[in-house]
């Protein structure tokens with residue numbers, strides 16, 4: 001049975017483990033697919049100011065008729081808005097475009113200018129002003145994550161990073177756990193690469209599941225939040241249908257073993273920072 005209520009927890013806050021991503025969805029598709037995803041049972045939606053679809057995402061939420069308080073909605077502060085004042089202005093703009101205050105506001109990518117302390121304080125101020133319920137990070141290596149939490153009064157409840165079977169993020173996962181936070185996997189399907197993977201196909205056959213379903217199950221079974229994206233209704237259903245089977249310890253290990261040194265797909269990390277060494 002689909003179970004949208006399975007959550008990860010950080011600082012007492014529940015985050016649905018399976019969400020729906022909207023990067024690269026044009027406004028019409030974003031509105032249609034957000035409504036569709038919520039009708040299917042998703043209760044977690046991911047967008048960002050830079051995706052230029054926040055207004056459509058808000059419309060899709062209202063079209064669905066699902067009560068707002070049943071939905072966990074995330075958006076992100078773009079790197080051009082990291083100065084004190086600019087950040088709060090974007091937070092206000094995002095809430096206005098969405099037509100609702102987001103549950104979670106993330107810093108999209110780490111940056112050295114302005115100083116991280118200024119940006120994290122501004123993020124806390126946006127929260128204190130009621131422009132978001134919670135705050136967090138995206139694409140922060142461990143050292144930057146620890147530094148940011150040191151500046152933050154409120155808990156940073158997730159670090160959203162690229163994560164899928166081809167990328168080992170063991171140190172980042174450990175850092176999130178140590179800080180009492182969570183990891184959210186972006187590009188959880190490696191942007192579709194999982195579809196042709198012989199190992200994932202074979203494991204899927206044993207369970208009557210697709211490579212995409214096996215991959216998402218592998219993530220949520222580790223307590224990692226996943227936010228797959230699709231513009232197709234049938235795939236949105238497929239990606240949500242992962243609650244009626246379990247991967248064995250051996251299968252979990254085989255999937256983790258697919259990680260490779262060149263597995264990263266989207267790297268826009270500022271050279272002032274460095275990814276954790278692969279474990």
Ligand SMILES: NC(=O)c1ccc[n+]([C@@H]2O[C@H](COP(=O)([O-])OP(=O)(O)OC[C@H]3O[C@@H](n4cnc5c(N)ncnc54)[C@H](OP(=O)(O)O)[C@@H]3O)[C@@H](O)[C@H]2O)c1
Nearest residue numbers: 021022023046186187188189190191192212228229230231
């Ligand atoms: N914080 C960040 O910096 C950051 C960066 C990137 C992404 N994200 C977030 O993470 C979300 C997901 O990442 P993503 O969009 O890069 O990639 P993804 O979810 O890994 O993959 C999406 C691609 O896979 C295809 N697909 C979907 N379901 C499938 C399935 N069951 N089997 C085979 N192919 C499937 C989709 O094609 P169809 O549409 O044709 O189905 C699409 O081309 C984004 O939408 C965004 O919300 C965040």
